[in-house]
Amino acid sequence: xxxxxxEDVATADAAFEATGETIEExxxxxxxxxxxxxVEHPEEVEGGEEISFELEQGDLxxxxxxxxxxxxxxxxxxxxxxxxxxxxIDMKATPIRxxxxxxxxxxxxxxxxxxxxxxxxxxxxxxxxxxxxxxxATVVLDV
Amino acid sequence: MTLPSVxxxxxxxxxxxxxxxxxxxxxxxxxxxxxxxxxxxxEGVFEQVTNVACLPGIINYAFCMPDGHWGYGFPIGGMAAxxxxxxxxxxGGIGFDINCGMRLVLTSLTYDEVKPExxxxxxxxxxxxxxxxxxxxxxxxxxxxxxxxxxxGSRWCKRNGYAWQxxxxxxxxxxxxxxxxxxxxxDKAVERGFDQIGTLGSGNHYLEIQVAKPENIHDEETxxxxxxxxxxxxxxxxxxxxxxxxHQVATDYLKLFLGVCGKKYGIRVNDRELSCAPFRxxxxxxxxxxxKCAVNMAFANRQVILHRIREVFSSIFHRSPEDLxxxxxxxxxxxxxxxxxxxVKGKKREILVHRKGATRALAPGMEGLPxxxxxxxxxxxxxxxxxxxxxxxxxxxxxxxxxxxxxxxSGRSMSRHQAKKLFRGQKIQREMExxxxxxxxxxxxxxxxxxxxxxxxxxxxxxxxxxxxxSKRVIRLVPIGNIKG
Numbered sequence: 001x002x003x004x005x006x007e008d009v010a011t012a013d014a015a016f017e018a019t020g021e022t023i024e025e026x027x028x029x030x031x032x033x034x035x036x037x038x039v040e041h042p043e044e045v046e047g048g049e050e051i052s053f054e055l056e057q058g059d060l061x062x063x064x065x066x067x068x069x070x071x072x073x074x075x076x077x078x079x080x081x082x083x084x085x086x087x088x089i090d091m092k093a094t095p096i097r098x099x100x101x102x103x104x105x106x107x108x109x110x111x112x113x114x115x116x117x118x119x120x121x122x123x124x125x126x127x128x129x130x131x132x133x134x135x136x137a138t139v140v141l142d143v
Numbered sequence: 144m145t146l147p148s149v150x151x152x153x154x155x156x157x158x159x160x161x162x163x164x165x166x167x168x169x170x171x172x173x174x175x176x177x178x179x180x181x182x183x184x185x186e187g188v189f190e191q192v193t194n195v196a197c198l199p200g201i202i203n204y205a206f207c208m209p210d211g212h213w214g215y216g217f218p219i220g221g222m223a224a225x226x227x228x229x230x231x232x233x234x235g236g237i238g239f240d241i242n243c244g245m246r247l248v249l250t251s252l253t254y255d256e257v258k259p260e261x262x263x264x265x266x267x268x269x270x271x272x273x274x275x276x277x278x279x280x281x282x283x284x285x286x287x288x289x290x291x292x293x294x295x296g297s298r299w300c301k302r303n304g305y306a307w308q309x310x311x312x313x314x315x316x317x318x319x320x321x322x323x324x325x326x327x328x329x330d331k332a333v334e335r336g337f338d339q340i341g342t343l344g345s346g347n348h349y350l351e352i353q354v355a356k357p358e359n360i361h362d363e364e365t366x367x368x369x370x371x372x373x374x375x376x377x378x379x380x381x382x383x384x385x386x387x388x389x390h391q392v393a394t395d396y397l398k399l400f401l402g403v404c405g406k407k408y409g410i411r412v413n414d415r416e417l418s419c420a421p422f423r424x425x426x427x428x429x430x431x432x433x434x435k436c437a438v439n440m441a442f443a444n445r446q447v448i449l450h451r452i453r454e455v456f457s458s459i460f461h462r463s464p465e466d467l468x469x470x471x472x473x474x475x476x477x478x479x480x481x482x483x484x485x486x487v488k489g490k491k492r493e494i495l496v497h498r499k500g501a502t503r504a505l506a507p508g509m510e511g512l513p514x515x516x517x518x519x520x521x522x523x524x525x526x527x528x529x530x531x532x533x534x535x536x537x538x539x540x541x542x543x544x545x546x547x548x549x550x551x552x553s554g555r556s557m558s559r560h561q562a563k564k565l566f567r568g569q570k571i572q573r574e575m576e577x578x579x580x581x582x583x584x585x586x587x588x589x590x591x592x593x594x595x596x597x598x599x600x601x602x603x604x605x606x607x608x609x610x611x612x613x614s615k616r617v618i619r620l621v622p623i624g625n626i627k628g
Contacts, residue, residue: 005560010213011185012347012555038276040588062398069394076335076387079277107277114276115588116559117345117628119390120239123397123415124215140215142239142390143346143559 003033006138010124014116015140019133023060024087026128026135027067027098031084034068034121037141038075040113045081047103058095061128064137067098068121075118079107116143146181147189150174156611159204160193167197167413175545175611176209180603183556187213188220194413195223200230200422202487202494206545208501209607210554210599214238216416219500222548225422227482227495231410232427233419234400234434236497238478239393241434242441243348243384244315245475245502245524245551247535248449250456251468254354254375254623260459264352265581265624267455272350272448273342274628275585280341282447289337290325293388296439300446310446312513313471315503318442320481323435328388329395332433336388336440341447343383345589345628347552349529350381350448352624359619365537366618368519369472378620379452380533382526383444384478389437396430422495431480438479445474472535473522475502477551484510485546496546504538504549504614523614525605527553529582530575530595532621534605541612549613553601562597563588575625584627593627 002019009015016033020026035042053070057063067087074080082104090097107114119142128137151159156175162168172192174181188211195217196205202224211220216235223236250257257264273280282305284292292299297318300306311318343350355376360366371378385392400418403426404410412418420426449471453464460467480497487494496503505512505521512521520538527533531553538547557565568587571594575582584590608614 005558007558007561010187010215011558012212012214012219014559062401065398073331073335073391075277076339076391077331079279081277109275109278109585113588114345114586116586116592117276119346119387120394122215122239123401123418126415142215 003029010140013140014143018137019135021134023089023091023135026137027064027087027089028084030064030068030137030139031071034071034118034141035081035083037118037143038115039081040115042083045083045112046105047083048105049080050103051080051082052099052101055098056095060096061126063096063098064128065121065126067100068139072118072120080104081107081112118143145186156607160189165193168193170196170201170204172196172207173204174207174211175607175613177603177607177610180209180607184211185213188218191218192221194417195221197413198223198231198233198417198419199410200226202226206548208548208550210550210552210604212554214500216414217497217499220550220554221499222501222545223497224546225495227422227493230422230495231419232422232431232480232495233417233497234393234397234430235416235418236499237434237480238499239390240384241389241393241437241478242476243478244441244445245380245382245526246445246449247472247522247524248379248452249370249468249470249472250377251373252377253373254377257352257377261581261624264455264459265583265626267459268350268452269583269626271451271455272626274626275345278342279338280447282340284337286333286337289333292340292443293325293328293436293440294323295319296442297446300443305450306446310449310471314442314474315476318446320435320438322432323439324432325436327429327433328392328436332388332391332395335391336386339386339388340444341451342386343448343626343628344386345585347593348383348628350379350626351529351622353378353380353533353620353622355618355620359621361616361618365519369522369535369617370470371618380524380526380620381445381448383448385437385441386444388440392433392437396433399426434480438476442474473524475524477502483546486543494546498548500551501548502551504542504547506538506540506542506547523549525550525552525601527601528595528598529593529622529625529627531601532619534601534616535618535620536605536608536614537617539612539615542614545613549608550604553598553604555597556599557597559592562592562594566591566594580622580625582625582627590627
């Protein structure tokens with residue numbers, strides 16, 4: 001997944017930049033970066049549990065915020081580590097609509113190589129921008 | 144690191160950035176640290192502390208403590224007091240982990256008595272106190288009962304047999320911020336946290352068994368008053384907060400404030416993380432009531448963990464916790480906003496103090512201290528990295544300028560990602576074992592992220608607080624056992 005962690009931003013937390021040619025790709029990359037803060041080798045997380053959710057937001061940036069926040073919410077409320085399989089974003093709708101399909105499993109400290117709990121998505125330097133090559137999102141997670 | 148060119152030396156430990164530095168600054172920013180610490184401070188600190196100086200109603204200065212580092216909204220180590228009538232409340236001045244804090248517990252055991260049992264003790268603590276991503280606690284309660292926990296804090300624990308009466312007296316604000324209102328809290332927040340009472344969490348959250356070696360006692364009389372009376376006495380220190388519940392409360396209100404800050408109240412902020420509302424507004428008061436719920440949940444969380452610690456020590460040493468002298472020294476909160484009475488321009492008045500990664504440190508004789516600490520000042524518990532040691536300090540009268548606030552920890556000097564590239568958890572564990580520190584972790588990767596060299600030098604940080612007259616060193620505590628989330 002195209003993301004890289006930023007070394008020199010918010011030292012105590014976890015900052016990353018995610019990229020994608022399409023808006024859906026950048027959302028997927030940002031989700032992968034978020035999950036990868038919590039677990040090493042997220043590809044080893046089995047996909048027995050399927051969770052789909054839909055979100056609406058007036059603003060694209062806040063849609064990304066809510067999307068990442070939902071993954072964090074499900075980690076605590078349902079104890080699930082999730083891989084986002086697909087995201088559909090309807091930019092023409094008002095408000096903007098997102099439908100996500102995720103797969104994952106209950107956190108198992110014996111099997112999963114767990115790292116650091118993500119507490120929240122912060123709005124510090126948070127943003128999503130588009131240029132000739134596609135989309136880039138910058139996110140600082142509180143850990 | 145490039146320092147702002149306009150930074151001015153006020154004293155050996157106080158540095159000021161004037162209001163001319165940035166448009167919108169209402170007050171200057173003051174950073175408390177030595178020249179050495181200042182030269183190594185992240186540039187984010189200067190950006191963030193001067194953003195805080197622009198918040199409406201800020202009184203005197205935007206402050207940063209010696210352990211200050213780049214956070215979000217406020218710097219970590221940041222503090223700002225607001226006029227409650229004209230000022231704002233900002234979740235970015237408190238943090239997502241509301242009432243993340245430290246608790247220190249005594250034993251009447253010495254290192255020689257604990258040493259033979261240490262591996263068993265660390266294993267038992269690790270198995271009885273859940274840590275790491277997604278862990279849940281042993282307290283099984285309904286969502287409605289959890290809302291009671293959020294309103295009552297440690298008092299709920301006392302009622303349910305998880306606390307001694309004196310534990311409440313040794314906790315900031317008696318272990319319960321009054322005015323907590325669970326109706327201000329979302330169902331989502333409850334859903335995230337109702338089964339997490341008694342869990343450590345991860346990141347920089349930990350539990351340590353520590354020793355007060357005679358050569359590390361800086362102030363014998365105060366150490367004695369804090370309960371350290373034996374050579375090589377063993378104590379337990381731990382750091383954790385309000386878990387998913389507090390994180391969700393902060394997120395919910397950050398979003399709410401983002402919507403009203405500019406649009407409804409016309410407040411312009413330099414960082415959306417500083418979104419805020421007037422303290423006296425409906426939104427401000429709702430957040431204040433919800434934040435107090437998270438504060439109380441964190442007190443209850445630490446109290447239930449203490450209950451488990453007492454059970455473990457009791458089962459290993461076959462003596463009651465009372466007989467083992469397992470009394471609390473104190474419990475301090477790091478991430479809170481609180482109405483406190485302080486002297487402002489010569490007059491005693493109520494102000495709203497935001498502390499984010501900063502510790503209240505009451506001086507001797509002040510209101511709010513338990514009777515046993517009236518002569519000594521408030522115990523201040525400062526956690527260092529897991530490899531180096533921690534400190535017990537005491538509040539000083541010199542804290543008046545910072546509204547009796549001091550540092551909270553050593554502060555990171557390296558990103559987690561970088562630490563993971565440089566260190567290996569298994570190797571750290573082996574090396575720490577060789578040095579007599581038994582470590583159990585929920586995650587090798589998380590252990591690597593918390594390696595000693597990823598943190599600033601704790602000695603320098605606490606020395607700076609002492610030189611600045613904010614708090615004085617009482618004991619340096621060294622680890623012999625560590626549990627990491």
